[in-house]
Amino acid sequence: MSDRPQITDEELHAYIDGELSRVRAADITALAQYDRELARKIAAFRADKARLVELYGPVGERPVPAAWLHTIERAQRRSTIWPSRQTIYAIAASLALMVVSMATYKIIKPSDEDPTVAQALAARHESLVMTDAAGTVSTMEAANHVVQDILGPTIKTPDLSKLGYTLAAAHAMPERKAVTIDYRDGQNHVFTVYLSHSPGTERFDMLKRGATRICVWQDEELSAVMVGEMSAGEMLRLATLAYAGLTAA
Amino acid sequence: MSRFYVLLIAILLGSMPVAQAGVTPAEAEALKGALTPVGAERAGNAAGTIPPWTGGYTTMPPGYRPGDPRPDPFGGEKPILTITAANYTAYADNLPEGAKALFKAFPDYRMNVYPTHRTAAAPAEVYENVFRNATRAHAVADGLSYGVEGAAGGIPFPIPQSGLEVVWNHLLAFWGAAREAHLSTYVVSAAGNVDLGASYREVADFPYYAPGVTPESVGAYYFKTRHIEDAPPSKYGEAYLAWQPLNIARTKFAAWRYVPGERRVRRGPSLSYDTPDPEASGFETLDEYYIFFGGPDRYDFKLLGKKEMYIPYNNNGLYQRPVKEILSRNHANPDDLRYELHRVWVVEGTLAPGKHHIAPKRRLYVDEDSWFAVYSDAWDEDGRLWKFGHATMYLVPDLPAIVLGSQFVYDLILGGYVYGFAFNGDPIQYKVTPPHPESAYTPETLATEAIR
Structure with missing residues (x-):
């Protein structure tokens, strides 16, 4: 039985995403120098993140589904201000990314919150x-x-x-x-x-x-x-x- | 109406807490016939080993003054049966799991069984309230796990239909309207060392049983207690105040602690559920007080039925024995305890969805005459039998009632046990008093009354 409890996965993901406070991030960086297991875990989480980006990264560049475009254009017809075609693509891409992000979060969400x-x-x-x-x-x-x-x-x-x-x-x-x-x-x-x-x-x-x-x-x-x-x-x-x-x- | 709407309404109704109600007036009439005024079976058992209930024991010794030690009216009797490690399996169906575990573990553990005396009684006003409660008591809006409404001055569900109704009867059983006592908690380690966990002056009120109380006047809290510790030296001057609500969804449990070193009253931590009892060195949790205490909402309680069991009863002799003699290694001294055959309701609680508790399963055994839980078995998260709660049942004819009395809580995994609410040797024992003013239970009073 190990006497050393793990830093939570939630904290490590926040660390990798740059969402921790400077003090806490520095703590983890320092700890990883002493703790091989922690360093290995950080590397593994970084690799997972890279794979996710690799899998879902091009979503923003893919053509927007025709049905989404149709819905957005129909809504815009009622509007007096017409955004550019690039803006429509950006909104659609954001929606797609949001769906992917939510699905990804559900997969990697840590249990200890x-x-x-x-x-x-x-x-x-x-x-x-x-x-x-x-x-x-x-x-x-x-x-x-x-x-x-x-x-x-x-x-x-x-x-x-x-x-x-x-x-x-x-x-x-x-x-x-x-x-x-x-x-x-x-x-x-x-x-x-x-x-x-x-x-x-x-x-x-x-x-x-x-x-x-x-x-x-x-x-x-x-x-x-x-x-x-x-x-x-x-x-x-x-x-x-x-x-x-x-x-x- | 289309099938869709019927289904929708059914789903909506199904998702709403059920406002469980009492029995019909016709059913309640049984409380004046086959059942006692509090809902027990009036008749004895077929074997004649449980006698009929004939009104309980209400005889006061001549010259009795409030708070005097109460004599043992059955002190001259001899055991009619002794259950031992050698023969307990023959009585397994009449014993709780915790007692069986003690028989298995300790060859010298035994139960001396005496003739059964159905001594439970209550004042006429309590009987009248129980009769009224039978048809009017119901769950609060959030469900019976969270509280009871429409009842006061007597147990709410004399003809119980569910496990939760039995649990509420235990929580609201009759102890009198108010009391004062000097109590001690002793901790016996697995090695047999006896430590005084705490001694304290207790003042307690049950506004639920205040004279003339009605469901409308009962207020938000059914029980209030104040402890001021005077021993051991490390706890001298510590003090606690706790208010137990009738509707835990609407009114939160409230507790305060006076810390002598700081000379001030602090709120919390919540003295409830699985928080360790600070007076018992962590050997028991706060909801193991009075066998089971506090909110029942962390468990789904199921009514398993009613059965005859050997339970501690009429133990007035115990309170006359010195603590040193009672607290033997591994378990209480069997010579000091009295057991009788009585009928008990058996209720099992398993962890409710989304809730947590260090004891995810427990079973309560509730005396049919007094409605006090007399035993509890509790299992840990790995399914191991862990704790065994054991009341003693103290006959208080001046109320009149038989009340839960002092209690033992055994740790069947780590060993050791606690003897709580002990008043052996105290000249004033469980003094029945008129209700105290509300000001007796304020944080300000706690600070004023604390010793230093």
Whole structure:
């Protein structure tokens, strides 16, 4: 079982299409340098995209079906302004591309559309890869400083030793105003707590992506996404201890 | 009308939530005859092992003061049967899956079965309301998964036609109009270590059972509760407030938490569904409170039928035992629990389309006399039997009623269990009170009442 969760396919497609923020795109570029599997996936998605363009790219240059032209021309007869023939072709080509795009999107649409979860999984991936990077701390006291610098003085680094997990590393992610805290148990299983400011909505969700269990627990101020390869029962116990520990007296 | 329009109307009607209604007035008359006032079979069983219902147990001990520990009226009885790991298969049809799993796993697990006493009772006003509810209770506009309308002051569906009606009867079963208690939650690990999860002062009101209540006056919430924790030290001063709506499509579940370190009240997270119970270290989810609690909308509930089962009942003796004695390794001490043969409704819930829950299948066993679920089996997403909820059933003649009482929730996969709503050893036990003012349940009051 791998300890490293994948960056979601949705995020990778956005990365390839240039739709990610500059910061996030830079993160993925950097990660791909460390992670051969991620680099291979990016290359595979780029190849898929190239094949799609190859298959459907000439659609815009093909003759517009006569029935479409007839419909458009009939509509234009009622109009006082007559667009040029090129404009009609462009509209028809756009329609054709729209149909192709919708069909393609349906094929490649990723299943995970949850930005909170995607962000937490990406952050976990990043934190596991960059264990020795600058800004990484591994004592409870230092982790508390990291957490409180980013999230405020009342939030604490949870102590999970009661369930056999000890702090492995905490990373500040100031550009996202988030913190990732990794814990490991005696068998080197990793449990990650990704903390950020809440979007303002309450939420509790337990999700599963392959062997990875994800628990999203947030109130109107704090969002905690907890990730690990474990059963639902184990996640319930760990998530409860972690969530309670964030605000423990 | 053309066949097309007939089909169209049928499709439209089929896609609309069905406003399930109660029974006809003629059917409701059974509540004054073959059925008890709350819809149970008045007669005993053919074997004579379940006696007829004769009005329940309403005898108050002389000099009783509200909140005093209630005596065990059947304390002198001896077991008539002991079900053990060696003979449980002979009684398999009368046991829930969770109990069978405990018999399989632990050779020392057993059930002492005593003579059946149909002690369930309710005030006359509750019986009158149940009779009225029988013909007037119905689903809210979005369907019975989301709530009940047209009912108050008694269970809504005494002659149930569906699994959801039975579930609503459990959710709206009679506990009295209000109570105060000091309760504790204990967590027993798979290794047998006992931890105090939380001790708290609870104030609870059931506006659904307020004196003189009608469907028009009942309001949006049927249950309100406030917990203020006083132990263990790490939880000292934490506080919770929760309001449970009658129509969860229209009025959202509302909860607040007071965090002592911040000295302020925060809204949420929603204390409902499969959110872990913060007082039970994640051993149980919040909808495992009271065996099943909160919105039933995440499941499609199917009525499997009614059967005779060995269930925990009249367990007043349990509350007089020390916690240390009750919480043995792997399961509760069998010597402290009393079981009786009763008829229960069996309801099975499977995950509703588009919904999610960490326990996608669960089965509830609901006592015909009190309408409380006494057991629940729950399976995980891989189809493994995971949780076993086990009520205790506490006789409260001063209400009069038998109520769900303390409960156990076993984790059959990871091991360990929780003992919740425990009040053993407390001098004031489950004090029945007049309704509290609405101001008792505001976030402002929560902050004021919290200890620090």
